[in-house]
Amino acid sequence: MRKSNVWEEVDWFSIGLYLLFVIAGWMIIYAATYDFDRTVIFDFSQRSGMQLIWIITSIIIGFSILMIENTWYEFFALWIYILVMLLLIATIFLAPNIKGSHSWLVMGPMRVQPAEFAKFATALALAKIMSTYQFNLSQGKNMFTVAMIVLLPMALIFLQQETGSALVFLAFFLVFYREGMPGAILFTGSAAILFFILEIRYGEVMLNAATPLGEFMVLGIIILLIAVLLQIYSKKDNSLSTFAWIVLSVGIPAAIVNRFYPFNLCWAAWAALGANLVYMLVMYFKERKKCYTWIVLFVVCAVGFLYSVDYVFDNVMQSHQKTRLQVAFGMIEDPSGAGYNVNQSKIAIGSGGFVGKGFLNGTQTKLKYVPEQDTDFIFCTIGEEKGFIGSIFVLGAFLLLLYRIIYLANRQKTTFYRIYGYSVASILFFHVAVNIGMVIGIMPVIGIPLPFFSYGGSSLWAFTILLFIFLRLDASRNNRA
């Protein structure tokens, strides 16, 4: 076993990006909380002063991680996971109510959010399990195991009323995909999210007098997907043309009738779907090809999902979650209500213009028009003071970091290292995508921090640990285990 020197092998490029992010974040927090009376960046009663402490401790933690033996992480992976899960369970019962969330453990002046640390713990556990000999995600048993590892912390964090942090764990499905999870699951999952958004967004918009647009669009997409799936899997020329004949023979009369007697076009879509289902069942009994049953199953599930979304939206979701979704999808415009935050955040970013208003000159963030401006909405300050140039610079830097991590992950010869690396990339990507998407009005308002920028000890420590464990593993990629 040859041991390489960590300081020579470690990826200084990533560390450089990391330092750039935290220092830029520190300046932005100073700008975001800048007060007209107090102007000292090192004032420790201020957020910027506190963040400096978090940054210094984070760097100490990061370099400590680099000095720990690389084999320890793999060795202790499951133990760390179990420990953090216990902590999450304890948190549910011990945490006081802070702004509706029960996720903070308060110890005197210190506040720790265990949910932040569950991410790297889960990543370690997944890497550990998935790197065991003959582990294969295409096997249902294995898929179930890893799904459980992800869903456990998710469920616990949901119970702490931290929906945003819980959703972060969905990012691991990207890792599963990379590691062989059937593409169908990612496909189904994405389709489900798409159907959900379309149904909610356009559920109350009418195409004609009687047709709800959302429902019609989803049914139309399902029909299109049947065509795509037939093309990919049936590998028989006339199945697609038969499909086309069915759709046209239903669609054209429906369109003509609709011209004179507008009716609910979903009925026509139903007819086309039903005819296709019958056709595919016939084909199945004729050819005994499995792909037809799979398509039929997909269609049945998709339609079932579509109609359960309505039910979930109306009967399961809490009203504030419904409003957040509706605002995120632009269904209700209410600048002073739920849409206020997003609206103000767009104003702040938009008012930055091309080059921005300059450091400490952002009025929207200074005057507290933007909520949570040093945590979840910190990107607003970047947008307002640094303008389009600054925003693109930050986006570009994140893109660089993510690609770098993926590059590093791909060069690992050890499955454990690679899976952990992909987990880091996926979690960071999910955070960046949801956080920035939220402040620029593309994503629903889901409160999760922007990695390395947002104020907060727990999240900065957790992201540092997450990243530096990977950098430590990467530094020993050439060690023979």
Added chain:
Amino acid sequence: MNYNRNDFDSNSRNTVIKLLIGAVLFIYAIQLFNLQVINSDYSGQADSNAFLRQVRYPSRGLMRDRNDKLLVYNQPAYDVMIVMHNTQKFDTLAFCRALNMDVLQFRKRLTDIQNKKLNPGYSPYTPQILLSQVGNKEYGVLQESIYKFPGFLIQKRTVREYTYPHAGHVFGYVAEADKKNIEKDKFYSQGDYIGKTGLERYYEPYLRGEKGVEILLRDSRGRIIGPYNDGENDILSISGKDLTLSIDMDVQIYGEELMSNKLGTIIMIEPKTGEILCMVSSPSYDPNSLIGRQFSTAYSALENDPYKPLLNRAMNGTYPPGSTFKPAQALTYLQEGIIEPPTSFSCNMGFPPGDGHPGCHGHYAPLPLVPAIATSCNSYFAWGLMSMLNNKKYTNIKEAMNKWRDHMVGQGFGYPLGVDMPDEKRGLIPNSNYYDKMYKERWNPFTVISIAIGQGEVLLSPLQICNLATTIANRGYYYAPHVVKKIQDHQLDTLYSHPRYTKIDRKHYETVVEGMRQAVTGGTCYGANLPDIEVCGKTGTAQNKGEDHSIFVGFAPKDDPKVAVMVFVENGGFGAYYAVPMGRLMIEKYLKREISEQDKWLEDKMKNTKILKNAKV
């Protein structure tokens, strides 16, 4: 080592993930470009969020009289403003109590403010006037509790205040700028004040000053954080320029007292400068009634008053001048060589060629010019006009008529004199075209003979009548009459510093002056004969559908005139009844500053006479 025993293509999956990340961040970049570069709405919204532009109103220029008495000044007043966007739930009842306001009235006002029809400049982000000019007491109460009502603020401004309840017509009034004002001049915006009449309107560009702006930073709760950029972007307001009026306030007040309960006007001008010493128009009003929140009720009361107290009769009304026109006629005839001072005409209780029309009163006849003026002989001036219009030195009657008209215009009639007050009436001096049109070219001296004695088509404003006295006192020139003597830091219009000459020789004036002197010493104006001041004068009785108007025009002293005066009493009958005694008192008041013992009874009589018969004038 456990490595790659999978049956999937890890390279393509790797690419899918990278593409996904790249695509999402690319979409975000497009959205950022859209928000920050393409869409420009946001910076405006951000500014209206964060900057509160508080207008700093300048104080209007002050007005003083010729003796430096402060006449018009400013008082602080407070407007309660509301920024709808910043309001939060508040105790409406407490708010209304602080303002001494009815809750229903308050609610109505709130809906009115947001009604774009009633309030076209409405924006939820800018301060709107909720209640204008609240009193000091309400201000004090509200100021203490304003922090409880986010979105409300108090804007300090000033309103006019007048030392004396007099000279309302001269000052004019100030009121909120209306739609037209705002459209015409960018200076004004909703809720600004503007001079509407009188000097306030004429000198508005000097009086208004320059508005300033204070840019304040406002946080998301509507709290004012402080000045933006240490106030470096603020614009200080600049006070309006002060005016020094030529008005002698003592005389003005005295004139208004004499005129009380009568309709009419008294004007006095300093002949050597054209400065107006007093301009009384009766009935008058207390200028203090047209300020503050009672403006609209007070205004509509004045507007509906049948005696039209808002009308400035001194210059915004025209009348037939009657016999006060005769000196102007005499000067014209003399200058044109139609008559010589000794030229005598007969009179037989009327103009003989016109079969006794116009009529005259009893005096000896025939008589030359000086006594004709002194006794105000109608026939003499009718003869004069006939001689002029028939004179062979003109090619025809039209030329003669136009020559006559030119002399009248030269003496200041027929066109506005250029007084520094708005809406001056020009009066009417007919020319031949006028009569051609009126009589379809068929007219002769007898047709137009009434103008010889200041009746008929001739119309003058009282100011023009007074200006006639000025030109006679000056023996042939006048300065455009004006009320403002001095504008702070500015020059007066050159119109007021350049004399204008009539085209009549000085010697002819001496003759007319003699006539007017004799009118006082032994003619129609005997009532104006002050023992130690050589007054020259001329009465007039302007025929009217109702009771005739009583007019006196004159100047004093004869050889070094210090004052020209014109008194016009509507429905006052003969000039000698009211106008002459009032003229006497006015001259006495101005030149001696007090009324002699023996004239006190006259003063009382004038002050206490009530002539308000013909309300429909």
